[in-house]
Amino acid sequence: MKITEITTTLVNAKMRNWVIVRIFTDQPGLIGIGEGTLEFQERAVAGAVQDLAPLIIGQDPRDTERLWEILYRHPFFKGGVVSMSALSGIDQALWDITAKDLGVPLWRVLGGLARDRVRMYDHLGGGDSNSVYDSDTAQSFAQKMKESIADGFTAVKILAVPKSAPLGGNANLRHAEELMGAARDATGPDIDIMIDFHGRTSAAMAIQYAKVFEPFNPLFLEEVVQPDQHEAMIRARKGINIPLAAGERLLTRADFLRVLQDGLIDVAQPDVCHAGGITGVRKIASLCDTFGVTMAPHNPLGPIATMVNIHLALSMPNFLIQEVMRADVPWREEVFSGVPDFEAGYILPPQSVGIGAEMNEFEAIKHPYAGEKAVQWFHEDGSVADW
Ligand SMILES: [Mg+2]
Incomplete structure (x- = not known):
C-alpha cells in the first residue's frame, strides 16, 4: 500500500477554522482523515502539511512510527506548533488508514x-x-x-x-x-x-x-x-x-x-x-x-x-x-x-472502522475558510494582557 496524495480542507466553525487532513492511497476508497486545527494559524498549518507531504508520498501509510520519525526529524528544525500541528493531522490520518485496512475501530x-x-x-x-x-x-x-x-x-x-x-x-x-x-x-x-x-x-x-x-x-x-x-x-x-x-x-x-x-x-x-x-x-x-x-x-x-x-x-x-x-x-x-x-x-x-467519522465535502464547502482574528486583551493602562 502506498500514499498517493495528502490534502487539507479548512472548515470555518466560528472562532476557528478546522484543519482537516486527508490522506489518499493506491487502494480504491481507502482514505485516512485527521485534524490539525491551530487557531489563528490554520493556513500556516495547511501550508506545512503540503511542505511535509513529499517526505512520505509513496510510503506505506501503516508504518506510523517510521513516518512519524521522518516527519519530525527530516525537516532538520524540529517542533514548533505549526509543524507539530501539521504532523499531528497527518499522523491521525495514517492511524485511520491502518485501522480501516484491518476493518477494526481505531481503539483496537x-x-x-x-x-x-x-x-x-x-x-x-x-x-x-x-x-x-x-x-x-x-x-x-x-x-x-x-x-x-x-x-x-x-x-x-x-x-x-x-x-x-x-x-x-x-x-x-x-x-x-x-x-x-x-x-x-x-x-x-x-x-x-x-x-x-x-x-x-x-x-x-x-x-x-x-x-x-x-x-x-x-x-x-x-x-x-x-x-x-x-x-x-x-x-x-x-x-x-x-x-x-x-x-x-x-x-x-x-x-x-x-x-x-x-x-x-x-x-x-x-x-x-x-x-x-x-x-x-x-x-x-x-x-x-x-x-x-x-x-x-x-x-x-x-x-x-x-x-x-x-x-x-x-x-x-x-x-x-x-x-x-x-x-x-x-x-x-x-x-x-x-x-x-x-x-x-x-x-x-x-x-465503526477507523476513527469512525467522515467529512461530507459538499456540506464542508458551505463553511469555507474565513479569517478569525486572535483575541486581544489589554490592561487598564493599555499594556498587553494574556487572555
Ligand atoms: Mg485550557
Whole structure:
C-alpha cells in the first residue's frame, strides 16, 4: 500500500477554522482523515502539511512510527506548533488508514480497551470579556451549569478567572469568588468543577485565586501561569493546595519531562492536534504514567479531534477525563458523520472502522475558510494582557 496524495480542507466553525487532513492511497476508497486545527494559524498549518507531504508520498501509510520519525526529524528544525500541528493531522490520518485496512475501530489497533467507557466533561467557557465585569454574571454561569448537568455531565470546566493584572487586587478575587460560588450552588456538592486560568495570572495572583477557590473543592486548576514561565509555575505549585493541570501548549515529550521532573502537574493535557497526533500523545501519556500523572487531553477543536481523543482515552491506562466542545456550531453532524452522542456524561467505544467519522465535502464547502482574528486583551493602562 502506498500514499498517493495528502490534502487539507479548512472548515470555518466560528472562532476557528478546522484543519482537516486527508490522506489518499493506491487502494480504491481507502482514505485516512485527521485534524490539525491551530487557531489563528490554520493556513500556516495547511501550508506545512503540503511542505511535509513529499517526505512520505509513496510510503506505506501503516508504518506510523517510521513516518512519524521522518516527519519530525527530516525537516532538520524540529517542533514548533505549526509543524507539530501539521504532523499531528497527518499522523491521525495514517492511524485511520491502518485501522480501516484491518476493518477494526481505531481503539483496537491502539492496544484495545483499557476501560469500558470514557468520562467526558463539558467546557462552558466564560471569562472571555476584556472587562472584568462585562459578562459572565454569576447567574449566566449557574444557568450553563444546570444545562450541562441536565444533559448528563458529571463534570464541567469553567473560566472563572477574569483578566488579571500581575497583582489584581481584591476586586478580581471577589469577582472570581462570586462566579465560583454561583457555579457550586448550581451544581451541588458532587459535580466536579475544573477551573481553567488560561495563563491569565502571575504566580502570586494564581496563589491568591487558589485560596479563594479552595473551599469549593475544584477537581483541578488549569494553566495557572503561562507555559513559558517555568519558574513561575514552580512558585505557584508551592503555594497552591489544589491539583494542577497543564500541557495544552506543550508539544513534545521533552516539554512534558521538564514539568514532570519538577513535580508541577497532577494532570497532563496534551492536545492531539498539536502534540504529534496519536503517536506523539501515546508517547507523552506513557511518560506521564511513569510519574503517576493522569491524562485529561485538551480538546476544544473539531469533531475529528474529539473522535481521536475518545479512541485514545479508551486505550490509555492513565486516562482521567475527556474535554468536549459542544457549543461552537450547530451543524457539526451535517459536515461530519459518525460522531456519537454523549450519554450520561460518558461515551461508549465506537464500533465503526477507523476513527469512525467522515467529512461530507459538499456540506464542508458551505463553511469555507474565513479569517478569525486572535483575541486581544489589554490592561487598564493599555499594556498587553494574556487572555
Ligand atoms: Mg485550557
